[in-house]
Amino acid sequence: MALTDGDKKYAGSLNSAMIAGPEGRAAQEYANHFLEPGYEDITKVYIEQLYEGYTEENQESWRTLYDKQMEYLATHASSVYLTGAKSINLVRDHIPYLQGPKSVNHFLQKLTGWQSRAVPGYLPARTFFACLARREFPTTVVIRPKESLHYLPEPDIFHDIFGHVPLHADPVFADFLQTYGKAALLTTDPYHTERLARLFWFTVEFGLIREDGEIKLYGSGLISSPGESVHALTSKEVEHRPFDLDTVCNTSFEIDHYQPILYVLESFAQLRDAMNSYANRLIEEAKQTSAATS
Numbered sequence: 626m627a628l629t630d631g632d633k634k635y636a637g638s639l640n641s642a643m644i645a646g647p648e649g650r651a652a653q654e655y656a657n658h659f660l661e662p663g664y665e666d667i668t669k670v671y672i673e674q675l676y677e678g679y680t681e682e683n684q685e686s687w688r689t690l691y692d693k694q695m696e697y698l699a700t701h702a703s704s705v706y707l708t709g710a711k712s713i714n715l716v717r718d719h720i721p722y723l724q725g726p727k728s729v730n731h732f733l734q735k736l737t738g739w740q741s742r743a744v745p746g747y748l749p750a751r752t753f754f755a756c757l758a759r760r761e762f763p764t765t766v767v768i769r770p771k772e773s774l775h776y777l778p779e780p781d782i783f784h785d786i787f788g789h790v791p792l793h794a795d796p797v798f799a800d801f802l803q804t805y806g807k808a809a810l811l812t813t814d815p816y817h818t819e820r821l822a823r824l825f826w827f828t829v830e831f832g833l834i835r836e837d838g839e840i841k842l843y844g845s846g847l848i849s850s851p852g853e854s855v856h857a858l859t860s861k862e863v864e865h866r867p868f869d870l871d872t873v874c875n876t877s878f879e880i881d882h883y884q885p886i887l888y889v890l891e892s893f894a895q896l897r898d899a900m901n902s903y904a905n906r907l908i909e910e911a912k913q914t915s916a917a918t919s
């Protein structure tokens with residue numbers, strides 16, 4: 626799931642029938658109004674993964690993408706990602722299940738308590754944050770069409786599960802991501818909202834990490850992109866900068882081309898600690914605001 630406001634709809638040969646029924650429409654409507662009076666139950670933005678809706682072509686797309694990416698990632702992804710992928714039973718044979726004894730959620734529950742929840746499409750930012758604050762990851766269930774395997778502007782289940790969810794099995798990353806959601810809910814100040822979006826972009830979506838002296842991939846936008854995963858590590862057009870919270874939060878980004886700047890963590894503890902310090906700052910600001918107005 627991308628951290629993006631908007632009302633984009635899946636179209637074309639994307640298997641949108643899976644999310645276009647009355648349940649999907651009702652959940653999207655609820656998500657769009659979440660936190661307004663009468664719209665306080667976050668569980669109503671979730672839908673079932675109608676697994677029988679996947680076609681054989683969809684399953685083949687998953688296997689093709691899985692094979693291509695896992696071969697590259699075996700030597701270029703963070704060990705935390707690779708360990709997580711194994712521990713949640715991410716396999717090539719089939720599109721992941723969200724429910725049942727073989728589901729990614731079955732394994733995640735025991736590891737960190739995170740869960741992936743199917744959603745019908747983009748969620749407004751605050752709805753998205755509310756999910757993260759509960760250790761629930763809004764997950765697109767449709768998969769990209771066969772003719773767009775290498776690039777799809779919207780997230781799909783390959784991006785959301787293959788790209789994001791293995792890190793949710795790691796206790797340090799798991800804590801970071803929940804803190805991110807809680808902190809983001811604390812503020813409506815556009816200054817902080819923009820900075821937090823940048824932090825998400827340059828870490829969760831496009832982050833790099835140094836492990837044993839080598840730079841490895843962990844951001845979901847890189848992990849799930851056959852083209853950009855290679856580009857991020859090999860192109861002379863890409864600048865690798867050391868992660869620093871304020872520097873990251875001050876860096877703007879564009880979404881429609883390969884990223885020219887990427888930030889490199891030294892550890893996930895560094896990210897968790899930076900997030901905790903940002904959350905504490907927001908808590909202090911909220912206290913001061915409430916003291917000033919009372």
Ligand SMILES: [Fe+2]
Nearest residue numbers: 626627830845
């Ligand atoms: Fe994403």
